[in-house]
Amino acid sequence: xxxxxxxxxxxxxxxxxxxxxxxxxxxxxxxxxxxxxxxxxxxxxxxxxxxxxxxxxxxxxxxxxxxxxxxxxxxxxxxxxxxxxxxxxxxxxxxxxxxxxxxxxxxxxxxxxxxxxxxxxxxxxxxxxxxxxxxxxxxxxxxxxxxxxxxxxxxxxxxxxxxxxxxxxxxxxxxxxxxxxxxxxxxxxxxxxxxxxxxxxxxxxxxxxxxxxxxxxxxxxxxxxxxxxxxxxxxxxxxxxxxxxxxxxxxxxxxxxxxxxxxxxxxxxxxxxxxxxxxxxxxxxxxxxxxxxxxxxxxxxxxxxxxxxxxxxxxxxxxxxxxxxxxxxxxxxxxxxxxxxxxxxxxxxxxxxxxxxxxxxxxxxxxxxxxxxxxxxxxxxxxxxxxxxxxxxxxxxxxxxxxxxxxxxxxxxxxxxxxxxxxxxxxxxxxxxxxxxxxxxxxxxxxxxxxxxxxxxxxxxxxxxxxxxxxxxxxxxxxxxxxxxxxxxxxxxxxxxxxxxxxxxxxxxxxxxxxxxxxxxxxxxxxxxxxxxxxxxxxxxxxxxxxx
Ligand SMILES: O=C(O)[C@H](O)COP(=O)(O)O
Ligand SMILES: [Mn+2]
Ligand SMILES: [Mn+2]
Numbered sequence: 001x002x003x004x005x006x007x008x009x010x011x012x013x014x015x016x017x018x019x020x021x022x023x024x025x026x027x028x029x030x031x032x033x034x035x036x037x038x039x040x041x042x043x044x045x046x047x048x049x050x051x052x053x054x055x056x057x058x059x060x061x062x063x064x065x066x067x068x069x070x071x072x073x074x075x076x077x078x079x080x081x082x083x084x085x086x087x088x089x090x091x092x093x094x095x096x097x098x099x100x101x102x103x104x105x106x107x108x109x110x111x112x113x114x115x116x117x118x119x120x121x122x123x124x125x126x127x128x129x130x131x132x133x134x135x136x137x138x139x140x141x142x143x144x145x146x147x148x149x150x151x152x153x154x155x156x157x158x159x160x161x162x163x164x165x166x167x168x169x170x171x172x173x174x175x176x177x178x179x180x181x182x183x184x185x186x187x188x189x190x191x192x193x194x195x196x197x198x199x200x201x202x203x204x205x206x207x208x209x210x211x212x213x214x215x216x217x218x219x220x221x222x223x224x225x226x227x228x229x230x231x232x233x234x235x236x237x238x239x240x241x242x243x244x245x246x247x248x249x250x251x252x253x254x255x256x257x258x259x260x261x262x263x264x265x266x267x268x269x270x271x272x273x274x275x276x277x278x279x280x281x282x283x284x285x286x287x288x289x290x291x292x293x294x295x296x297x298x299x300x301x302x303x304x305x306x307x308x309x310x311x312x313x314x315x316x317x318x319x320x321x322x323x324x325x326x327x328x329x330x331x332x333x334x335x336x337x338x339x340x341x342x343x344x345x346x347x348x349x350x351x352x353x354x355x356x357x358x359x360x361x362x363x364x365x366x367x368x369x370x371x372x373x374x375x376x377x378x379x380x381x382x383x384x385x386x387x388x389x390x391x392x393x394x395x396x397x398x399x400x401x402x403x404x405x406x407x408x409x410x411x412x413x414x415x416x417x418x419x420x421x422x423x424x425x426x427x428x429x430x431x432x433x434x435x436x437x438x439x440x441x442x443x444x445x446x447x448x449x450x451x452x453x454x455x456x457x458x459x460x461x462x463x464x465x466x467x468x469x470x471x472x473x474x475x476x477x478x479x480x481x482x483x484x485x486x487x488x489x490x491x492x493x494x495x496x497x498x499x500x501x502x503x504x505x506x507x508x509x510x511x512x513x514x515x516x517x518x519x520x521x522x523x524x525x526x527x528x529x530x531x532x533x534x535x536x537x538x539x540x541x542x543x544x545x546x547x548x
Pocket of ligand 2 (some may be wrong): 021022071072073075461462520
């Protein structure tokens with residue numbers, strides 16, 4: 001149970017946390033779609049209400065180093081749990097460095113299965129060093145080890161990134177990787193890339209937004225059906241020239257010799273999905289594992305030993321085998337608030353629905369209480385978001401207002417996806433509209449918060465739209481093409497995020513403590529205080545300064 005604060009009884013109306021996904025803060029104005037968008041409300045809030053910035057990247061959110069940008073998973077984990085846990089990227093690094101990964105039973109099962117049968121070991125996953133969903137170093141360490149342990153045949157299925165790394169960087173990973181494979185290849189060790197495609201085109205759908213992506217991936221990786229090329233580099237170059245698509249959107253391809261695909265997945269094979277992050281790994285894992293699978297026709301469902309890098313869903317236990325135990329995220333906000341009997345609302349559109357539920361609750365898809373908690377999903381569009389930068393922000397606000405007005409909720413959280421999903425397209429003009437859209441929704445929502453006697457905390461999970469051009473490592477300024485145009489940037493940023501206390505209830509009694517190095521993990525305790533409670537001791541401290 002939570003203790004009551006003795007100097008503050010709590011806000012009477014609802015406490016609302018607004019996550020503006022991908023909206024970071026930087027003084028640099030070139031390519032900054034947050035600063036340059038039409039945002040009268042955000043600007044007014046920054047001038048009139050207590051506000052600070054929060055750290056949202058690197059070790060402050062459990063990433064291995066401060067060179068690592070933040071992302072939705074680690075950001076929402078920190079927001080929802082009030083704590084910082086070492087995250088998948090760091091845990092896998094350690095498990096490989098210590099050799100633990102190779103000593104535990106799942107790796108043994110994977111390797112013994114193919115060694116005994118002379119069958120194929122497949123690796124499938126996001127092929128980059130983005131460190132958001134995966135890292136190519138983990139893949140390389142496992143391939144090397146497989147060879148050392150006597151595995152005879154390895155096939156690699158690569159999902160091209162261009163979303164957590166520069167938008168046309170696929171060959172920067174493919175070329176050195178091919179050289180690495182050529183070194184390992186030899187009598188008794190047959191290794192090759194077998195299939196691939198852009199990560200936003202195949203396989204890595206999330207939250208069941210578009211199962212047809214997973215079906216396309218299944219056909220390429222498992223059935224070996226699709227357009228054939230002699231090598232991954234040839235596929236990438238050809239498909240780029242034909243479609244002008246950036247890496248994340250490139251069409252799928254199969255590597256083949258004499259018309260025969262190099263690596264379909266067959267009965268008796270082993271498959272490792274080497275992403276450590278779960279949201280975009282769950283659907284393909286279900287396609288491999290579910291007996292009564294009905295999302296698409298698998299045509300063939302090979303009986304394989306399948307393992308994920310981590311356990312992706314701690315409630316549903318997806319997948320059943322995994323190589324590294326996930327962070328043990330306990331004592332989250334939902335758990336404490338339900339124990340206290342507080343009513344809660346979580347709402348977003350499909351693309352971010354799991355962020356305010358599953359990630360918020362420490363990568364668990366279930367609820368803590370069916371009666372106290374309502375989780376609401378507004379279906380997302382499935383067309384490119386630069387064509388609909390407003391996304392479902394208005395519909396989220398409509399539904400949130402409707403629900404808040406029922407008076408049911410003590411605490412509500414929502415995520416506006418626009419800054420992030422449009423930021424990832426690299427389209428600056430669309431990102432300006434995305435950020436302006438969120439601003440407009442804030443205007444609507446905050447009026448209702450006032451009317452209900454509530455307060456709001458307005459923040460983000462990491463930056464994205466705040467830097468729509470690549471920054472040159474040398475000059476630290478936006479990077480230019482030879483023709484003077486800027487290089488589009490699709491990835492998140494390392495910038496901090498805004499944190500605004502919107503309070504028209506306490507007549508200035510509440511403020512935010514300045515001068516501290518606060519991060520996303522300080523938000524949960526702040527919410528608890530606003531509700532009139534002391535935060536549990538394992539949460540990072542509150543940002544709130546309660547006067548009198
Ligand atoms: O999965 C994605 O879309 C990107 O890799 C990261 O974006 P997110 O962390 O904001 O979801
Ligand atoms: Mn995000
Ligand atoms: Mn993102």
